[in-house]
Amino acid sequence: MKIKNIEYENFRNFKDHGIIKCSTDGKVTIIYGKNGDGKTTLHQLFQWIIYGQVRFNKTTTNHLYNLAYESELSYGQVFSVMGRMDFEHAGSEYSLTRTYTYKKGIDDSEKIGENLSLQKMDDDYNWKRVEKPEETIEKMLPSGLSEYFFFDGESMIADLRVKGRDSAGKLRKALYSMFDLDVIESAINHIGRTDLKTTVLGKLYLGKSTYGSGGEVSVVKTNIETAQNTIAQKTEQIEKYNAEKADKKNIIQTISEQIGSTKSKADYENQRNNLKRQRDVFLENVESAQYQFGDTIMAMFPQLLISKAVNDAKHKLNLQVNNSHLPSGLNKRLISYLLKINTKTCICGRELCDDEREHIKKYLDMMPPKSYSSMYQEFTKTAMRWGNGYDKQAVEAIIKRVLINQNSAIECEKKIKELDDAEKNSKDIEDLVVERQKAEDRIVELDKDINALTIQNDKYKLYLKKQMKDYDKLTEANELGKIATEKIEIMENVLDYFVEKLEKESEEYSKKLQINIQSLLDDMLTSRRTVSVSQEFAVRVTDSYNDESKSEGQFAVVSFAYIGGILKMLKDDNNFQRKEYPLVLDGPFSKLDPDQRQNVVNMLPTFAPQVIVFSKDDLHDVISNDNIGRVWTIVSNDEKNIAQVEEGKLWK
Numbered sequence: 001m002k003i004k005n006i007e008y009e010n011f012r013n014f015k016d017h018g019i020i021k022c023s024t025d026g027k028v029t030i031i032y033g034k035n036g037d038g039k040t041t042l043h044q045l046f047q048w049i050i051y052g053q054v055r056f057n058k059t060t061t062n063h064l065y066n067l068a069y070e071s072e073l074s075y076g077q078v079f080s081v082m083g084r085m086d087f088e089h090a091g092s093e094y095s096l097t098r099t100y101t102y103k104k105g106i107d108d109s110e111k112i113g114e115n116l117s118l119q120k121m122d123d124d125y126n127w128k129r130v131e132k133p134e135e136t137i138e139k140m141l142p143s144g145l146s147e148y149f150f151f152d153g154e155s156m157i158a159d160l161r162v163k164g165r166d167s168a169g170k171l172r173k174a175l176y177s178m179f180d181l182d183v184i185e186s187a188i189n190h191i192g193r194t195d196l197k198t199t200v201l202g203k204l205y206l207g208k209s210t211y212g213s214g215g216e217v218s219v220v221k222t223n224i225e226t227a228q229n230t231i232a233q234k235t236e237q238i239e240k241y242n243a244e245k246a247d248k249k250n251i252i253q254t255i256s257e258q259i260g261s262t263k264s265k266a267d268y269e270n271q272r273n274n275l276k277r278q279r280d281v282f283l284e285n286v287e288s289a290q291y292q293f294g295d296t297i298m299a300m301f302p303q304l305l306i307s308k309a310v311n312d313a314k315h316k317l318n319l320q321v322n323n324s325h326l327p328s329g330l331n332k333r334l335i336s337y338l339l340k341i342n343t344k345t346c347i348c349g350r351e352l353c354d355d356e357r358e359h360i361k362k363y364l365d366m367m368p369p370k371s372y373s374s375m376y377q378e379f380t381k382t383a384m385r386w387g388n389g390y391d392k393q394a395v396e397a398i399i400k401r402v403l404i405n406q407n408s409a410i411e412c413e414k415k416i417k418e419l420d421d422a423e424k425n426s427k428d429i430e431d432l433v434v435e436r437q438k439a440e441d442r443i444v445e446l447d448k449d450i451n452a453l454t455i456q457n458d459k460y461k462l463y464l465k466k467q468m469k470d471y472d473k474l475t476e477a478n479e480l481g482k483i484a485t486e487k488i489e490i491m492e493n494v495l496d497y498f499v500e501k502l503e504k505e506s507e508e509y510s511k512k513l514q515i516n517i518q519s520l521l522d523d524m525l526t527s528r529r530t531v532s533v534s535q536e537f538a539v540r541v542t543d544s545y546n547d548e549s550k551s552e553g554q555f556a557v558v559s560f561a562y563i564g565g566i567l568k569m570l571k572d573d574n575n576f577q578r579k580e581y582p583l584v585l586d587g588p589f590s591k592l593d594p595d596q597r598q599n600v601v602n603m604l605p606t607f608a609p610q611v612i613v614f615s616k617d618d619l620h621d622v623i624s625n626d627n628i629g630r631v632w633t634i635v636s637n638d639e640k641n642i643a644q645v646e647e648g649k650l651w652k
Contacts, residue, residue, distance in 0.1 A: 001140055002610045003582050006049075007084040012041045013636070013643045015066040020645050022612055023629025024088065028604060029612045030619055031645070033634035038643045039614040040152070042634070043586035047150050049083040049098050051143050052116065065102060065109065068641050073104045078112070089140055089580070093121035094130075096137070141581065144174025149563065150584045172537050175566070179509050184502045191495045194488065195464060197228050201491055205468075208475040208484045220471045227464040234457045238450055245446045248439045255436040272419055279412035285405040289398050506535045509569070513537065516565030517558075524557050524599040531561075556592060560600055564607040571609075583608040598622060620649070 002024045009017040020042075022029045033039040044054045054064065063070075065081045073079060084097045101113040118133035130136055141149060176182040192199020197206055209221045334347075346352050475481040514533035521529055521541070532540045541558050567581055583604075592600060601622045604611050613619065620628065633650035636643040 001580055001582055002088045003046075003085060003584075003612070004088065005084075005086040006042075006045065007082070007086075008042075008045055009082040010066050010069055010079065011045055011048075011081055011083060012064065012066060013038050013641050014041065014045075014645075015069050015642045016644060018645050020632055021630055021647075022610065024610060025629065026605065026609060027629030028619075028623060028627055029610075029630050029632075030623075030628060030649075031612070031614045031632045031634065032616070032618075032649060033614065034616055034636070036640045037634040037636040038640075039616065039634065040586055041643075042645070043150065043152065043584065043614055045083055046085070046584055047146060049085045049096060050137055050141060051146060052098060052114075063109075064100060066642070070102075070104060070109055075104055075106065077104045078102070079104070079109075095119045095127065096133070139177065142174035142177045145178070145563070145566070149581055150586075151559065151563065152586045175509070175537050176506075178566070178570070179505070181502060181505060181509070184498055184505070188495060188498045188502065191491055191498070195228065195468065196232075197225060201488060201495070202228075204484060204488050204491065208471070208481050217471070217474045220467055220474060223467045224464060224471060227460050227467060231457055231460050231464065234453045234460070238453050238457070241446045241450050241453070245443055245450070248443050248446070251439045252436055252443075255432050255439070268419060272416060275412050275416050275419070279409050279416070282405045282409035282412065286402055286409065289401040289405065503535070506537075510535050510537055512569050513565050516568045517561045520561040520564050520568075520603065521557065524561060524596060524603060525554065526595050526599075527554075529554070529558075557596055557600065560603075560607075564603065567608045568606075580609045582610040582612065584612045584614075586614040 003022050004024060005022070006020045007018070008014050020031070031039065031042060033042075048054045048064075065079070069079070079102055081100045081102070082097070083099075084095065086093070086095050088094070095118075097115075097117045097119075099115045100111055101115075102109040103112050116133050118130040118136060119127040120130050122128050173182075176185060190200060192201050194201045194205040196202040206221060206224070209217050346356070350356075476485065510533045514531055517533065517539065518531040521531060527543075529541050529543060532542075534540075539558070539562060541554075563583065567583070570581065601619075604613075604623075605627050630647070631649050632645050632647055634643050635646055635650065
């Protein structure tokens with residue numbers, strides 16, 4: 001699968017219609033956005049379009065539609081949320097559209113409908129509707145691996161760390177589907193066992209009664225069916241209890257994480273008071289700077305008043321200097337020297353006669369105490385200070401101080417609001433403890449019920465085994481019964497073949513995956529780690545002391561390596577060359593140190609035929625220009641409730 005376009009309309013903070021075009025030529029598509037702008041929302045959009053599921057953050061509203069848009073509507077008005085994805089898969093063009101329809105209510109809007117449409121382009125370039133779109137999409141991109149293909153680096157350090165073996169079943173199912181092992185497994189389940197009446201073997205086995213005689217066979221057959229039904233019912237109930245138990249364990253884990261990160265009321269109050277004190281200090285600094293600004297301007301008031309007059313005088317004096325007929329450099333001292341009686345010769349060498357002396361004497365009358373030129377120079381020095389009217393640097397420094405403190409005060413106000421919102425949305429620690437205790441108590445009850453049902457099942461299994469033994473004795477004497485037994489043996493041989501094939505191929509794929517993950521880890525981690533992958537595709541990463549890694553950064557790298565290993569296996573295997581999977585990463589580098597980050601970045605283009613990255617940090621310094629394709633930027637309003645995506649790197 002290669003994603004060509006993503007369209008949206010009215011999805012969370014993306015109010016208006018928009019489209020994001022992605023690179024499909026192997027280059028990385030980058031979507032920039034600051035914290036709160038909507039990177040995670042767009043990441044959720046991808047998953048919502050494909051699977052119809054959105055995992056909301058604890059701190060965000062769970063409304064799928066844009067609240068600002070909803071507020072503009074009248075009561076009872078119908079509106080919708082739309083997402084569309086155009087993509088290529090296995091050489092064909094597809095368009096997937098998901099729409100939710102809502103009706104405006106008094107307090108909240110009610111979802112009144114939803115629609116999912118998958119279209120495929122035929123050879124004549126016409127769009128044809130695909131039946132059973134959910135099943136088709138699940139086959140293309142298994143939901144069990146969605147957390148890896150749509151990697152959330154901020155909130156997910158992978159199931160490999162948090163859930164451990166509990167996640168193996170989900171991952172196994174997804175990988176079985178990806179490697180087509182689910183077909184073999186389905187054949188195995190279809191053939192089944194003789195003690196299950198709905199399977200092929202079960203039906204053949206119970207069919208032996210046709211060749212038996214007498215009411216005794218019928219009675220035993222009835223006993224077998226009764227035991228089978230009872231075991232099936234109790235097994236189903238055990239599975240339900242185990243599912244509920246797993247759910248309660250997840251709740252306990254989530255609550256424990258919340259307790260670890262949840263602030264008490266006192267903590268909230270202390271933090272709020274600290275922020276208020278900081279805000280007040282910034283506001284006081286603003287007020288002080290404003291007073292200083294006033295004082296500074298008042299001190300400069302005379303200059304401001306006379307600055308025009310000074311500049312006018314300077315201009316006129318300049319004109320006077322320029323318009324005077326005095327030769328340049330002529331001064332009173334020189335003229336007095338030339339007019340002395342004993343001076344017979346001018347400085348130019350010519351003889352000074354009476355007529356020349358009279359001419360020079362005229363210049364004496366034009367001279368001030370000093371020359372206009374020198375007087376002008378001295379005056380301009382003073383005029384520089386008074387003519388400007390004010391000290392520009394001093395004024396600008398005060399204004400800058402005001403702005404810095406104002407912005408800091410505004411930032412404190414925003415943090416106070418965020419703190420208040422967090423407190424409203426958070427439960428008190430005591431409530432969380434009570435909720436966790438309820439979940440733990442329920443697990444104890446479930447364990448008791450599961451144990452009781454298991455004991456009962458074991459009794460019925462023993463009873464079933466005895467009845468089947470009697471059944472075999474009653475039917476094997478008949479010649480036709482022997483034929484039925486031979487059919488069963490043939491199907492059991494077929495079953496053995498499929499079981500052996502599944503075991504062999506799952507072992508083969510798990511070893512390939514292990515090799516790929518190990519190779520990627522060796523390239524991305526700065527410390528040596530050993531990878532082991534079971535046939536159930538459970539992954540374990542240990543150090544030289546056989547201890548599993550605890551570092552968040554290391555587990556993040558392991559997660560990269562895990563999905564990278566899968567994608568590499570699909571890419572290298574001839575059986576899967578037509579299967580292509582995108583890699584959509586939200587904040588993937590936050591948990592990585594600089595060396596790990598660069599190593600992962602270098603490997604990204606090799607992971608998948610298409611990589612889409614959401615980032616708040618500039619990636620142009622770590623990803624080469626040759627590997628960067630289309631670049632987009634999320635542009636959001638101040639309230640962060642309305643955003644749009646525009647092409648280009650619009651911020652730094």
